[in-house]
Amino acid sequence: MKGRSRNGALLLLIPAIVFLVLLFIYPFGYGLYTSLTKADGSFTFANYIRFFTNERDLRTIGVTLGIAVPVTLLAVGIAVPLCYHMRRGVPGEKIISFFFIVPVTLGTVLISEGMLTFMGPNGWLNQLIMALHLAQKPVQFTHNYAGVAISVGLQGFPYAFLMLLGYISGINPDLEKASQMLGANKWQTFWKVLFPLMVPGIAISFCLNFVMAFSVYPSAVLLGQPSGPQRVIALAAYQWAFEKFNFNAASAISMIMAAIELLVIAVVLAWRSKLYKGASIVGKG
Amino acid sequence: MRDFKRISVRRMTKRFGDKTAVDDFSIEFGKEEFVTFLGPSGCGKSTALNCITGLIPITSGEIYIDDECIDDAKTSVPPEKREFGMVFQNYALFPHLTVKENVAFGLKLRKLPKTEVEKRVDDALRLVHLEGYATKFPSQMSGGEQQRVAIARCIVLEPRLLLLDEPLSNLDAKLRVELRYELKALHERLKVTTIYVTHDQAEALALSDRIVVLKLGRIQQVGSPQTVFTKPANPFVADFVGYKNAWKGKIEVLKENGGTLGASVRTKGALIETKLSYPEGDPRRDAIIAAYKSGGSVTTAIRPEDIAVIGQGEGAARGEGNVIRCVADLVEYQGHANSISACIKGCEGERVDLHSASDIAFGEAFEACVDPEKVLVFAMPEASPARSAP
Ligand SMILES: Nc1ncnc2c1ncn2[C@@H]1O[C@H](COP(=O)(O)OP(=O)(O)OP(=O)(O)O)[C@@H](O)[C@H]1O
Ligand SMILES: [Mg+2]
Numbered sequence: 052m053k054g055r056s057r058n059g060a061l062l063l064l065i066p067a068i069v070f071l072v073l074l075f076i077y078p079f080g081y082g083l084y085t086s087l088t089k090a091d092g093s094f095t096f097a098n099y100i101r102f103f104t105n106e107r108d109l110r111t112i113g114v115t116l117g118i119a120v121p122v123t124l125l126a127v128g129i130a131v132p133l134c135y136h137m138r139r140g141v142p143g144e145k146i147i148s149f150f151f152i153v154p155v156t157l158g159t160v161l162i163s164e165g166m167l168t169f170m171g172p173n174g175w176l177n178q179l180i181m182a183l184h185l186a187q188k189p190v191q192f193t194h195n196y197a198g199v200a201i202s203v204g205l206q207g208f209p210y211a212f213l214m215l216l217g218y219i220s221g222i223n224p225d226l227e228k229a230s231q232m233l234g235a236n237k238w239q240t241f242w243k244v245l246f247p248l249m250v251p252g253i254a255i256s257f258c259l260n261f262v263m264a265f266s267v268y269p270s271a272v273l274l275g276q277p278s279g280p281q282r283v284i285a286l287a288a289y290q291w292a293f294e295k296f297n298f299n300a301a302s303a304i305s306m307i308m309a310a311i312e313l314l315v316i317a318v319v320l321a322w323r324s325k326l327y328k329g330a331s332i333v334g335k336g
Numbered sequence: 337m338r339d340f341k342r343i344s345v346r347r348m349t350k351r352f353g354d355k356t357a358v359d360d361f362s363i364e365f366g367k368e369e370f371v372t373f374l375g376p377s378g379c380g381k382s383t384a385l386n387c388i389t390g391l392i393p394i395t396s397g398e399i400y401i402d403d404e405c406i407d408d409a410k411t412s413v414p415p416e417k418r419e420f421g422m423v424f425q426n427y428a429l430f431p432h433l434t435v436k437e438n439v440a441f442g443l444k445l446r447k448l449p450k451t452e453v454e455k456r457v458d459d460a461l462r463l464v465h466l467e468g469y470a471t472k473f474p475s476q477m478s479g480g481e482q483q484r485v486a487i488a489r490c491i492v493l494e495p496r497l498l499l500l501d502e503p504l505s506n507l508d509a510k511l512r513v514e515l516r517y518e519l520k521a522l523h524e525r526l527k528v529t530t531i532y533v534t535h536d537q538a539e540a541l542a543l544s545d546r547i548v549v550l551k552l553g554r555i556q557q558v559g560s561p562q563t564v565f566t567k568p569a570n571p572f573v574a575d576f577v578g579y580k581n582a583w584k585g586k587i588e589v590l591k592e593n594g595g596t597l598g599a600s601v602r603t604k605g606a607l608i609e610t611k612l613s614y615p616e617g618d619p620r621r622d623a624i625i626a627a628y629k630s631g632g633s634v635t636t637a638i639r640p641e642d643i644a645v646i647g648q649g650e651g652a653a654r655g656e657g658n659v660i661r662c663v664a665d666l667v668e669y670q671g672h673a674n675s676i677s678a679c680i681k682g683c684e685g686e687r688v689d690l691h692s693a694s695d696i697a698f699g700e701a702f703e704a705c706v707d708p709e710k711v712l713v714f715a716m717p718e719a720s721p722a723r724s725a726p
Contacts, residue, residue, distance in 0.1 A: 225428035228391050231415045232422045233442035233493065243441070247432045327432055 079309075086302035098303035108304070111284040112311065118196070118271075118283065119264035122204045127257050130211040131249065135241065138219045148216075151209045163202050163273040167193055170201070198274035199281050203267050207260040214259070218252030219245065247327060254323035258316045265312055284308055338419065340401050340496060342366050343529070348397030350380075350387050350553075357383040359553040361397070365497070368527040372540040374564075374576070375550035381533040382425075384550070385499050388531070389422055390415040401496070421490030423500045427482045429474040435461070435485050436470040442493045460492035463522070480511045487519075491526060498530045504539065516542055537577050541565060549573045571635045571714050579637035579712060580689045583608070587628040587713075597624060599713055600657070601636050605680035605688070608636050609657040611708040623715035635714045640675070642710035643690035651703040660704045662688055664696045678702075 089095050102108045137144060154162055170176045170192035177189040192198055222245060230240040268285040275281025284304065292301035343365045350358040357380045365371055373381045386392040388399060390412055399407040406413040429438050439460055443453045461467055464484035474482055483503060490498055503519075504512045520543055523530055534540055540547050541561040549556040549564060549572075557569035568574035571582055585603035592598075597612040614621035627634050643660070651659040662678035673691040680686040681701070688704065696702055 223426070223428060225424045225426060226430060228386075228415075229422070229424060229428035229489075230430075230441070231391065232389060232420065233489065234416045234445045235441075236414075236416055239445060244430055 082302045082305055085299055086306045088299060090297075090299060098300045099307070101300060102303055102307060107282075108287050111282055111287045112307075114280065114282060115265055115267070115284045116311075118199055118203060118267060118281070119261055122200050122264050123207065123257055123260040126204055126208040126211045126260055127215075127253060130208065130215045130256070131246075131253065133212065134215040134219045135245065137216060138222075139224070148213075151212050154205050155209045159202070159206055159269045160273070162205055163270050166198065166202055166274060170198070193274055194276055196275070196280065199267065199270050202270035202274050203264045206270075207263050210263070211256040211260050214256040215249065215252050219249055222248050250323055250327040254319050257319050261315055261319075262312050265315075266308065338496065340367060342402065343497060344400045345388060346398045346400070348384070348387055348399065349395050350383055350392065351395045357553050358387060358394075361553075361555060363548060363555070363558065365529055365531065367529055370523050370530045370532065370543060370545045372532045372534060372544040372547045373550055374534060374537060374540040374547050376535055376576070379550045380553035381535075381550060382501055383553075385422075385501055385531060385533055388497075389420050389499060390418055391422075418497075419493075419495055420497045420499060421493055421495030423483075423486045423490055423498070423503045425502045425505060427474075427479075427486040429482055429485055429489070431474055434471050434473055435466065435477070438474070438485055439489045439492050441489065446493075456492050460488040463491070463525075464488045464518075479507050480515060483507065483515060484518075487522070491522070491528065495528065498528045500530065500532045502533055502535070505534070505536075512539075519543060549576060568637070568712070571637060571716075574637040574712060574714070578639050580640050581636075581638040581643070583636050583686065584633050584716075585636060586631060587624070587634055590625065590628040597621060598708075599624060599628070599634075601634060601713060603636060603686075605662075605683045605686040606658065606660045607656050608706070608711055609708045610636070610711040610713055612711075612713055613709075620714070624713055627715035633716045635716060637712040637714065638706055638710060640689040641673075641691045643688065643704050643706050645690070645692045645694055645696065645702055645704050648703070651705070654705065658705050658708060660688055660706070661701070662704065663701045664698060667696055667698055678704075 086098050087094060087096070089097065137147070141147070157165075168174055172189040172191070172193075176192065180186050180190055192201065226244055226248070227240055230244045235243060266285050267283055268289065271277055271281045271283045271286060275283075277283075277286055285308070288301045288304040288308070291297050291304060345361060345363050345365075348358060348361040349356065359380075361384055363371070373384060375381055383392065387394045390407060393412065394407060394409050396409045397407075398405060398409070406418060430441065433441065436457055439457045440453050443456060448456075457470075458467075461470060464487055466481065466484055466488065469477065469481065469485075474485065477485070483506075486503070487500075500519075504515055507515065516539060519532075523543075532539075532543060541564075544561055546558060547561055547564045548558050549569075551572050557564055557573045559567075559569075564573065565577050568577055568579065571579075575582060583603035583605065585601040585608070587599045588602050588607075589600040590597065595613055595615050597610075597614055599610045599612065601608045601610060612621075612624070614624070624634065626632070646654075646659075651661065661681040663681060664676050664678045666677035668675040668677075670691075673693050674696065675689070675691055676696055677687060677689050680688055690704055692704075
């Protein structure tokens with residue numbers, strides 16, 4: 052009986068495995084294979100060597116990290132105190148959450164297009180800045196680093212916010228009370244109790260945000276200078292694939308992207324396990 | 337610990353919107369006293385406790401430690417400055433810290449030297465019999481062990497007042513009794529002033545110097561366990577400490593006989609003769625005399641264990657008084673006795689609960705009687721809004 056039911060349970064895994072193979076393992080394996088071959092199918096490391104020896108390609112790593120890391124840090128860094136204040140609910144929470152969720156539903160291109168007009172030299176934002184005499188001439192928010200960073204930040208922030216809000220409001224409120232009763236003020240309670248308990252959530256939302264930001268493409272094209280300072284790594288892959296029609300080289304770049312993302316995730320998770328050694332449950336009692 | 341003589345709570349009230357969770361709550365705690373808040377779920381025990389700690393702001397009233405006002409609804413000393421310790425119902429141990437770090441939490445905040453922290457943590461863990469557990473995490477411990485960590489975490493700081501919110505309610509029956517003994521022993525040793533919240537009368541009776549019985553946020557009675565158990569102040573308290581049989585009726589005859597009152601109460605199911613030892617000057621005595629004179633209703637209260645099954649026909653010999661004729665419709669075997677619930681013959685809806693060692697079968701008709709001295713009588717307050725249910 053026991054064996055049968057276990058086999059039965061294993062059968063239930065089949066759809067998930069098929070799904071995983073079709074959507075993840077097969078494309079990944081195919082990409083890895085393509086990146087390690089020439090157009091004629093023979094084995095080579097040339098695609099990787101070309102990327103690492105081509106100064107113009109190589110610097111896309113730095114450019115992309117230069118966008119993804121600060122933007123992600125900032126998004127998570129703003130989300131943490133905001134969620135802390137909203138953890139027991141605040142008046143107008145629904146409206147606030149609504150405005151944070153809207154960017155998710157609109158999609159990258161629409162936001163970028165909107166930003167082009169809203170934040171452009173003649174856009175409302177600059178008109179406001181000029182009207183308030185905050186600057187002499189229009190501040191440039193588009194076609195530069197700021198444009199890309201703001202756009203990427205706007206898309207990533209809602210995820211960080213919603214995820215962390217769920218996380219922090221799941222922490223047993225008695226833990227805060229207990230800490231207070233033991234003599235801790237609000238600040239000490241935050242750093243000694245809430246923050247450590249939020250670390251797993253912070254780590255996960257950082258990883259998620261980072262991966263999204265690292266593969267930034269439309270924002271960089273629409274709001275940056277894609278040929279120069281904001282030539283991100285995804286753009287390099289795109290150009291090799293669809294401008295030079297070298298899919299092998301493009302595959303190699305996407306493998307390198309994956310490797311960098313995994314590396315950053317590994318670093319974040321190492322930080323997490325260093326800080327958070329206790330139970331994985333969120334202190335539910 | 338800063339020394340003090342007494343903590344007084346004066347007319348403390350807490351409202352949530354238009355719901356009054358704690359109503360006009362006044363009480364004094366003497367140093368080293370063990371006071372229990374006893375009451376059914378939702379009567380405001382936790383709210384009262386949280387108000388005293390300052391974790392919930394009070395709506396009105398005052399809290400004093402000797403002459404120092406720590407809360408007057410407008411200004412209040414924050415909880416972390418009151419030097420009170422609280423054990424939460426779900427323990428609220430920090431899951432990311434080991435047992436040792438949990439217990440050391442408050443000491444470290446006080447910036448004590450490391451060696452002293454170590455020493456006091458070790459002492460506290462020894463006191464709650466958890467010497468070997470220092471490096472474990474709360475999730476690796478049983479409920480009872482976690483409970484002890486929570487207690488150690490408080491007492492290591494030598495609080496002026498220790499507050500325990502239903503600390504045993506999540507444990508199994510055996511452990512509950514064990515930990516109850518330990519709590520009692522701990523209090524004997526440390527003499528820390530304690531407020532203990534429970535809905536379990538056995539816990540309250542076993543542990544307390546004084547019991548505060550609560551209903552709908554209002555204090556019903558304050559007294560020693562003996563007083564509350566044998567001289568409940570009103571039908572609610574009586575019901576709560578086990579006087580399960582409460583029957584309404586009218587006093588037919590009232591004889592005053594020195595210290596005792598002999599009231600014959602006609603209830604729906606039976607004529608109850610009573611012998612009330614309410615001395616001269618007792619407000620309950622005056623209330624009953626008043627009820628007799630005005631013809632107002634009274635409630636009789638009898639414990640199930642004070643009602644005895646008598647042999648067939650014995651009732652007729654005794655006459656009408658205190659004989660209850662009934663039919664068993666629920667018999668529960670409870671080891672030492674059967675717990676019987678029966679309906680009274682000829683009275684739709686009137687019930688009697690009793691304990692009996694003799695075997696009564698389901699549906700069996702029998703007679704039972706009660707000793708007049710074991711019956712309590714309460715004059716019903718005529719439409720007093722404070723005591724009536726919402
Ligand atoms: N934050 C709150 N907002 C509104 N009403 C509340 C709040 N906290 C408690 N109450 C109400 O106040 C009353 C008393 O609650 P409290 O938690 O003090 O009861 P309790 O005696 O501790 O019950 P239990 O034995 O179940 O713990 C309840 O009716 C509850 O619904
Ligand atoms: Mg409670």
